[in-house]
Amino acid sequence: MPELIPLSYVETIAKAGSIRKAADTLAITSTALNRRVLALEDEFGVPIFERLPRGVRLTTAGELLVQHIRSQRSDVAKLQSQIADLKGERRGHVSIACSQALLPYFLPAEIAAYRKQHTAVTFGVYLRDRAAAEQALADFSADVALVFEPVRLSNVQVLATFPQTVYAVMRAGHPLARRGVIRLGDVSQYPVGLPTSPYGVRQLIDHALVRSSARLDVAIESDNFQFLRRYPAEDDLITFQIPIGLPGQDGMDGMVVRPVDARDIPQGLLYLCQLKNRTLPVAAAKFAVQLERSLVEQLGEFE
Amino acid sequence: MPELIPLSYVETIAKAGSIRKAADTLAITSTALNRRVLALEDEFGVPIFERLPRGVRLTTAGELLVQHIRSQRSDVAKLQSQIADLKGERRGHVSIACSQALLPYFLPAEIAAYRKQHTAVTFGVYLRDRAAAEQALADFSADVALVFEPVRLSNVQVLATFPQTVYAVMRAGHPLARRGVIRLGDVSQYPVGLPTSPYGVRQLIDHALVRSSARLDVAIESDNFQFLRRYPAEDDLITFQIPIGLPGQDGMDGMVVRPVDARDIPQGLLYLCQLKNRTLPVAAAKFAVQLERSLVEQLGEFE
DNA sequence: CTTACTGCTGCATTCAATGCATCGCTTTGC
DNA sequence: GCAAAGCGATGCATTGAATGCAGCAGTAAG
Structure with a gap:
């Protein structure tokens, strides 16, 4: 899926901190990369990178752009998962940011159950504290977050809450x-x-x-x-x-x-969240539904 | 803003009904266009178009793709408007689908007032009945809709309602x-x-x-x-x-x-709506806020 | 059966993107 | 201070991927 996410080199440069380093990791020359940046800035009429003596740094406009690129990547993933879905393949990838408590028993069981039905779906499970989990949603590195007593919940959409004694x-x-x-x-x-x-x-x-x-x-x-x-x-x-x-x-x-x-x-509340105003890829959405069901059952067991 | 919306030729083909006709309107040869389609279908592993004797028609996957392209176009517009915003230019374009009642007095006054402050913002005003207005939101041909007593409101997010005697x-x-x-x-x-x-x-x-x-x-x-x-x-x-x-x-x-x-x-209700889960471009969002304020005032006058 | 329209493909071409070498600049290290 | 190293920007030659041309096969209309 190469040119479905154009501009993704901007992200690489932002991470690398300099055009030359980014060009290395992208296996092209710095010239070509530099030219792309210049052309892009020309299109927007705004500098995307701030030129420093030791490299480059994103401008405000650049940060907006990177956010857009990430959002776009997630949209493409959603599209591909939708298409895979109607091919009957049920493919996809689900990224989860969660608190420690979910890791030893709950998530392994849930993911195994899901993968039993949809073997082509892959998972990423990442331990994130309550603040980092929200950040992960914001930069699209996680599709859903499962956190106990989260902090601020800005830009976050709560799919469900579950009381925890x-x-x-x-x-x-x-x-x-x-x-x-x-x-x-x-x-x-x-x-x-x-x-x-x-x-x-x-x-x-x-x-x-x-x-x-x-x-x-x-x-x-x-x-x-x-x-x-x-x-x-x-x-x-x-x-x-x-x-x-x-x-x-x-x-x-x-x-x-x-x-x-x-x-x-x-009682504290366990929150199942996603990024506000985001439509999840099919796999992630289905998994979220399963989580919600299981958690409601789980609740019954312990009460 | 040429290659910020790749794949937009898919839309053109879908509208034209055949690759050759679309190639004409795009001012390129049918060969090139056909090649792009084939390459795209190869990437997705799914046919985007159904080949008919008299042309092509979108497959289900193709319709998903077109929806994605439209959503992406609106996202790029949002990005550009955000960037223009921080350039201090306050540029942008606002598309409005509305009922007849809004056309003679209300919208002209509102738009004129808005453009007095932000001269670089352009407007599109389209008369749409209650069903068509919702459709216009869905295919991104309108940013906001102002309709009296709408029909179903699926996939629509209500920003505000105003009682109308x-x-x-x-x-x-x-x-x-x-x-x-x-x-x-x-x-x-x-x-x-x-x-x-x-x-x-x-x-x-x-x-x-x-x-x-x-x-x-x-x-x-x-x-x-x-x-x-x-x-x-x-x-x-x-x-x-x-x-x-x-x-x-x-x-x-x-x-x-x-x-x-x-x-x-x-009393009936006048609805100010946008597409569900969509973040409006800056200009459209600001205009929606102005509309809401004016309508609340307007209400006071007539009560 | 002819005509017209469609999408598709082999081959030659071309032009935009790339690579190379170099410049001008700043920071770093001696 | 002065050389070295690292950075982004630029002029020029090159290349290869996208394009255009001509022609194919297939179907529907007249």
């Missing part, structure tokens, strides 16, 4: 394991492990602690959910997770999870 | 002219002139008549609002208009308008 994770023999629902006051008697502050679960807990008289003994802090989920097996410590990041009934080898009372820590 | 139009000496508000029962004593059935005003009146005991003596029927507005000057006949299609206090030379009681004929 915070669960306490502990070893099976832990005293609190006998209770059905955990109160925050109970937990304050034990050391806890928390995610670092950028994460949604931590935000919810921090907010809860402000309003509450309880204080937590934070013995462990980590930015890795996998670590936080496994650690209580070795210690009396309690950590917190949302259900989407937990394995099913089996596979909890020696550990148990108990919901935290919603009066203490309110 | 139906007004009775009569000569100044008419007996009913002494009343402040007209009841449908009063009108039934006189002959009336109505727009033909596709128009929103007629729809409202027809609906009103079904529910009401009153019957109207339809002496004149026309699809031209200009005619219906002027005719009562020569006759005791009464016609109906919405305020947006009427001149201000002056310029009614010998005629008066009186609102029809909303209990008899409910």
